[in-house]
Amino acid sequence: MSSNILHASGLVPDTSILPLQTAELPPAGLQEPQVEEKNLFLAALGDRVRALRARRGMTRKAVSIAADVSERHLANLEYGEGNASILVLLQVARALHCSLAELIGDVTTSTPEWLLIRELLETRDDASLRRVRIAIGELLGTGSGNTTLCSRVALIGLRGAGKSTLGALLAEDLGFPFVELSREIEKFAGCSVSEIQALYGMNAYRRYERRALEETIQIYPEAVIATPGGLVSDPATFNQLLSHCTTVWLQADPEDHMKRVLAQGDLRPMAASKQAMEDLKGILAGRAAFYSKAQYKVDTSTQSLELSFQALREMVRKALQLPV
Template sequence: MNRNYTELPSSAPSPHAADEEAGRPDRAERTGEREERDPFLTAMGERVRLLRARRGMTRKTLAAETGLSERHLANLESGVGNASVLVLRQIAATLNCPLAEVIGDETTASAEWLLIRELLHGRDQAALQRARMALAEMFAQAPRDPHRKDRIALIGLRGAGKSTLGRMLAQERKVPFVELTRVIEQLAGCPPAEIHSLYGASAYRRYEHRALEAVIQEHERAVIASPGGLVSESGTFNALLSHCFTVWLQAAPEEHMRRVVAQGDLRPMSGNKEAMDDLKRILAGRSELYGRADMTFDTSEKTLADAYLQLRDRLAARLASESPDEASAS
């Protein structure tokens, strides 16, 4: 690239630091490797690791917020966690029902829920998407947002170009440019990093949702740069999809890392291999969520000028081709 994308420094945890211990097995994990692992526990551990990566939480943070030890979480994620869950699994298998029915969740509350689950079981992603859109249409509580196509929301990890390209789009479209992180900071009265350290990740997500609601209420037309982890909270992400035309700005992991360093964050330079592995893990964990965006645009190996012109033209073509009905579907 001839020029790096430069975004304003962010006080929120950067992607490369978001999963810092995930690639570093401790003694408990190394011991676990010598033990025979149950495939079910291993898969459950991987799901916990994936959920943590999507939310950009370190194992240390998760341990602090749950009151569990880091060693216990390391065992769980490596597939040598509390085997008592296997007893519940055996009971579920004997009773010929999903484990969720034994544990109990909302989808086991009634026979209708169970029938819906059975209807959706085994469907491919395209079929599930059609079902979700049909349900959203059926249960819509409010009329479709007539300004959805006038709010352009950029999603993706830090370093994809959300701030740089977002400002350029806003200037040409003659609309406000809004960085949601700044709105969160204004609402909380402190930087996002302090929200995390003082009140925890759940409090930060609440501020994130409030900030999005405030921006939607205030701006009928805008270009919005959203925090990378917003997609991990379904309520907030669904609100973004409903009220904004979303664009996932992609980049190769190496591009993300190079741009973050260009912004002045030199932390990736220490333990670069681990930082890169962490970033790839977060990208993999969030890719399905980012993929719900209305449009995807890859900024890798493009000059800033080329990236902006191509993004602008593709965006204009997509917006022009969509009817009001189509624009509300994500």
């Protein structure tokens, strides 16, 4: 059974949005953004909401239920028709010459040092940021910058990519233990993944997931690890995986993902959706940028299982400097 978990829940209801006050004119010196700019801002906000929803593998209905917000209201937000009070925040941020993130506040705005670090990084490209992340990991002792020779091989990707099947074959070939991280999560929790989510929520599931990965890293200096598909949604856990494992993204077309999940007789991620394929495509699009952080990738849609395994085997053996 594949170890990927795509279904998520537990969003916090948005109680912070207040009605826009229209009775007062804007104070002198504070210019209201043009209509076109407003629309662009709301559209971008909607895009971020959709991207976050897809990354977590949630349908709009699931988010609506978890957030206690009407599905119509959520749809309006996603299509750039969000609550106009958001625009007030944009106006104030412009008046104060700061970013909207700084105005709303997060950890990167909590101290002067955080602000200076963010200023240094915000214009850097992805390759530069990766070098910085690795350097910081080495400085803080949270992970090695060189995972090329790390003998823990972690397979990432959506459910149906072939992680369980190819992972078991690779582990046998290398003589390494094979670890299904989902099974380790269930051992920690004492119940199934679906029960964890239903009884305790997604936040609890993520904590079990992180503990399972930490213990796997501590116990196994050599292993092939099949990871849940949604692991990349938690930055701390994903960063730990990247720091302590040789990572391989098993890619597949959405149609192949769906076909393989159907063959397993389990459609949990799509159980409440009438547009299963569109949902799956959205999830894949939302996570692709994270999956692409893997050091290697194998496309399992363009070749047979045997050829996919041979490609994976050769790639990993070269990475670990083992005979091919």
